[in-house]
Amino acid sequence: HVQLQESGPGLVKPSETLSLTCTVSGAPITSYYWSWFRQPAGKGLEWIGRVYVFGDTVYNPALETRVTMSIDTSKKQFSLNLTSVTAADTATYFCARTYRTGLVDPWGRGTLVIVSS
Amino acid sequence: DIVMTQSPDFLAVSLGERATINCKSSQNLLHSADNKDYLAWYQQKPGHPPKLVIYWASTRESGVPDRFSGSGTGTEFNLTISSLQAEDVAVYYCQQYYLTPVFGQGTKLEIK
Numbered sequence: 001h002v003q004l005q006e007s008g009p010g011l012v013k014p015s016e017t018l019s020l021t022c023t024v025s026g027a028p029i030t031s032y033y034w035s036w037f038r039q040p041a042g043k044g045l046e047w048i049g050r051v052y053v054f055g056d057t058v059y060n061p062a063l064e065t066r067v068t069m070s071i072d073t074s075k076k077q078f079s080l081n082l083t084s085v086t087a088a089d090t091a092t093y094f095c096a097r098t099y100r101t102g103l104v105d106p107w108g109r110g111t112l113v114i115v116s117s
Numbered sequence: 118d119i120v121m122t123q124s125p126d127f128l129a130v131s132l133g134e135r136a137t138i139n140c141k142s143s144q145n146l147l148h149s150a151d152n153k154d155y156l157a158w159y160q161q162k163p164g165h166p167p168k169l170v171i172y173w174a175s176t177r178e179s180g181v182p183d184r185f186s187g188s189g190t191g192t193e194f195n196l197t198i199s200s201l202q203a204e205d206v207a208v209y210y211c212q213q214y215y216l217t218p219v220f221g222q223g224t225k226l227e228i229k
């Protein structure tokens with residue numbers, strides 16, 4: 001039974017860096033891609049990017065100048081850094097497993113990040 | 118970029134009746150290498166993450182009730198709930214995974 005759990009600060013100041021970690025259990029972290037998504041309150045889903053064990057990353061072009069993802073196989077964790085945040089980055093952030101085909105499943109429960117001073 | 122467009126945005130259906138949601142892709146999602154449509158449907162209830170319902174356009178995820186079915190190929194797809202139950206109230210999203218993930222805008226399904 002695969003489980004993912006997001007963790008990180010729930011409040012980030014404007015212009016600072018949003019940092020989140022996703023801890024994986026029940027699946028080998030070296031065998032899949034791992035993705036981040038976000039969802040502003042009451043709105044739709046946006047893909048942020050994905051990371052693979054050998055440092056292979058692909059980012060949403062709309063965010064790629066501000067996004068960095070990495071993976072720590074020893075801790076079974078992968079992480080998201082989003083720099084220079086503004087109020088527009090306020091959202092619930094989800095991590096999720098991604099198959100080689102691109103199918104996404106399952107998702108973490110999500111963590112709300114508010115950007116505010 | 119692939120654009121996914123769902124219709125309608127809101128759908129109200131009586132309990133026990135059929136609900137159908139449409140999803141159109143701006144590009145063909147049928148991959149010639151494996152003859153599969155790279156299209157998934159997710160269900161999202163308030164305060165919860167998306168839950169996979171259908172993948173490969175018509176394959177039901179394990180544990181999903183058989184009243185849920187997916188159809189279509191290429192650029193046009195449907196999600197059908199044959200007999201709406203109260204627990205099906207949710208927002209439904211289609212998503213293409215032919216390229217990097219893109220979602221439709223969502224369809225909010227309610228009880229009439």
